Amino acid sequence: MQTDSLIIGGGIAGLWCARELSRLGLCATVVEKAPILGGHVQGYCCKATDTCQRCGACLLEEALADVQGSDSVTCLVRSEVLQLERANGGFAIKVLTKPERVDAQLEELSIETRSLVLATGFKPFDPTEKPRFGHGRISGVMTALELDELLRNGAFAKLRRGRDIHSVAFIQCVGSRDAKLGRNYCSRVCCGYAMRLARLLRSRFSDMQTAMFYMDLQTFDRDFEKRIQEAAREVRLVRAIPSEVRIGTGGRPELIYEGTGDVRVAEEHDLVVLSVGIHPNPAIASLVNQMGIRLNEDGFVGHGAEDVNTGIEGVFVAGTAQGPKSIADSVSHAMRAAGQVAAFLDRSGGRP
Numbered sequence: 001m002q003t004d005s006l007i008i009g010g011g012i013a014g015l016w017c018a019r020e021l022s023r024l025g026l027c028a029t030v031v032e033k034a035p036i037l038g039g040h041v042q043g044y045c046c047k048a049t050d051t052c053q054r055c056g057a058c059l060l061e062e063a064l065a066d067v068q069g070s071d072s073v074t075c076l077v078r079s080e081v082l083q084l085e086r087a088n089g090g091f092a093i094k095v096l097t098k099p100e101r102v103d104a105q106l107e108e109l110s111i112e113t114r115s116l117v118l119a120t121g122f123k124p125f126d127p128t129e130k131p132r133f134g135h136g137r138i139s140g141v142m143t144a145l146e147l148d149e150l151l152r153n154g155a156f157a158k159l160r161r162g163r164d165i166h167s168v169a170f171i172q173c174v175g176s177r178d179a180k181l182g183r184n185y186c187s188r189v190c191c192g193y194a195m196r197l198a199r200l201l202r203s204r205f206s207d208m209q210t211a212m213f214y215m216d217l218q219t220f221d222r223d224f225e226k227r228i229q230e231a232a233r234e235v236r237l238v239r240a241i242p243s244e245v246r247i248g249t250g251g252r253p254e255l256i257y258e259g260t261g262d263v264r265v266a267e268e269h270d271l272v273v274l275s276v277g278i279h280p281n282p283a284i285a286s287l288v289n290q291m292g293i294r295l296n297e298d299g300f301v302g303h304g305a306e307d308v309n310t311g312i313e314g315v316f317v318a319g320t321a322q323g324p325k326s327i328a329d330s331v332s333h334a335m336r337a338a339g340q341v342a343a344f345l346d347r348s349g350g351r352p
């Protein structure tokens with residue numbers, strides 16, 4: 001099989017890259033290891049209250065519809081790159097596909113391509129690396145992604161009745177901006193995510209009290225200042241350094257933080273939600289080694305802040321594989337990567 005570009009990763013970045021390549025008249029093959037396309041975004045619930053909160057998740061449906069209806073895009077799910085080598089001025093790749101039925105045989109496919117796009121995404125920070133916040137140890141402590149899942153599948157309402165949940169505290173920057181972990185960067189998305197979740201909880205349950213404990217608020221989005229002001233009407237914003245979550249006297253999680261004037265405060269909540277950040281995907285180590293790509297100091301692919309180049313001819317990067325990004329930024333980055341693929345193929349004589 002031949003293709004103009006092989007995209008590794010079928011999350012929002014990989015799909016938008018494929019969509020853009022198809023729009024530019026090129027063929028793309030997406031290799032996705034999961035059984036379904038969409039990456040992390042397919043797991044997010046709609047955060048609309050009485051109005052859309054512009055979380056960006058709808059951008060997935062748009063790409064899925066276009067890619068699945070396109071003759072020039074092939075998506076291989078449950079698939080991974082087994083072997084990758086330089087051949088005929090491009091790449092010869094072996095892809096292994098797991099069958100849907102467990103008793104069927106693995107399928108191996110040989111693909112020739114002139115260009116590759118790494119769209120392998122990120123890994124959410126593992127909260128057990130910060131044991132002092134009690135995840136997995138204290139009942140009533142969960143990550144923002146786990147709360148999102150409960151809201152999406154309807155289980156939160158049941159949990160709320162069972163545990164009588166009326167107050168929810170979000171701890172920001174868990175696993176990001178953390179020199180001890182060697183993660184000094186801001187994950188760029190978790191402030192907006194926590195605010196949307198807090199506002200969604202308030203809109204679904206009118207007696208719900210929400211608070212966000214933050215050291216700093218990110219300001220990358222265009223209208224962020226306005227959104228903070230809007231959120232502050234519904235969410236208690238507390239500038240603080242959270243130090244620990246322990247079991248309070250009432251059996252609920254108790255958050256300990258240093259507030260203004262270095263005062264140590266203890267506060268019980270029904271639920272404590274950890275805003276875990278974006279970490280590099282460690283599972284791509286062997287893939288980047290095979291390609292000869294050097295990772296940057298934070299463990300992401302790519303050189304400059306928003307660069308789509310990897311330093312290796314014919315190999316590009318799209319989305320959060322390159323560094324923390326929102327959905328909208330991942331989409332525009334992926335479209336830029338597709339543009340660079342097209343320019344590279346033009347320069348180097350087109351298809352294999």
Ligand SMILES: Cc1cc2nc3c(=O)[nH]c(=O)nc-3n(C[C@H](O)[C@H](O)[C@H](O)COP(=O)(O)OP(=O)(O)OC[C@H]3O[C@@H](n4cnc5c(N)ncnc54)[C@H](O)[C@@H]3O)c2cc1C
Nearest residue numbers: 009011012013033039040056120121122319320325326327
């Ligand atoms: C807690 C949290 C909340 C967030 N909330 C928001 C939000 O509300 N709004 C927003 O704009 N952004 C949000 N983001 C960011 C958003 O999730 C990312 O911008 C988006 O998922 C990036 O898409 P991606 O395609 O780069 O990566 P991913 O979503 O990680 O997709 C990568 C895909 O590649 C596949 N893959 C990985 N390795 C391989 C391999 N070797 N072979 C084949 N396939 C592979 C994976 O299975 C996955 O499907 C949030 C991030 C976090 C951590």
Ligand code: SF4
Nearest residue numbers: 046048052053055058
């Ligand atoms: S952008 Fe997000 S909040 Fe708005 S409708 Fe789409 S999924 Fe819902």
Ligand code: SF4
Nearest residue numbers: 173176186187190191
């Ligand atoms: S986006 Fe907010 S919570 Fe996430 S690392 Fe940056 S400042 Fe911290």
